[in-house]
Amino acid sequence: MTAGSPAGHRVEGTRLGKRQRQHLVAKLIEQHRVRSQAQLVELLAAEGVVATQATVSRDLDELGAIKVRVPGGETAYAIPALPKEQRAPDDHLRRVFGDWVVEVASSGNLVVLRTPPGSAHVVGSALDRAGLPEVIGTVAGDDTLIVVAAEGIEGAALAGMLADLAGL
Incomplete structure (x- = not known):
């Protein structure tokens, strides 16, 4: 150390x-x-x-x-992209979701987003930068993204909102 x-x-x-x-x-x-x-x-x-x-x-x-x-x-x-108070525009999030999210599912306070292989990090980054109060964090794999809903928000409700963003 x-x-x-x-x-x-x-x-x-x-x-x-x-x-x-x-x-x-x-x-x-x-x-x-x-x-x-x-x-x-x-x-x-x-x-x-x-x-x-x-x-x-x-x-x-x-x-x-x-x-x-x-x-x-x-x-x-x-680094302009990093300040916590900077938010990605809503249209950016909608465009990323429309281009990359192919499936949305939920369980408890979690939402699972599926993307084409190698794309989960793109969606996770856009979601993190959006600063949505309903989301406390994301974890991205290769083609799967776990989204953790904020306290008091049901995963199913957040999944519905995210599915709408993706046009699903």
Whole structure:
């Protein structure tokens, strides 16, 4: 374990896969005022993750990170798609559901969405970004997505709403 690591679960010198590293980069940008790529390399190192500035530069580009002016006049990285308050437009969700959801079923407070192979993550991402109050989370596999309904919402009711979005 890396002493003093905020996450407390990284092994010193770990090389993460691209997706795991980019997830951590996005999380660090959300938690810290990251002003430079060098600072981001240091923050990753504090988590026990080895990354070069060139790797961080590619990650920032692929994540769509931009520099924004923050209070005090400085600039810092931000990822427009990540802020919790940003919602995907309803028409985007309807389009994704119409294109990719082929079956909807429910049980208790869960909804199961079926998609063509390799597409569940696309639907899950759109649903997560939509910020629907009826949904507390999603778990995507290859062609199946589990949607967890919020407290007080029946899975069947949520399934009906999601089926309508998909045009089913």
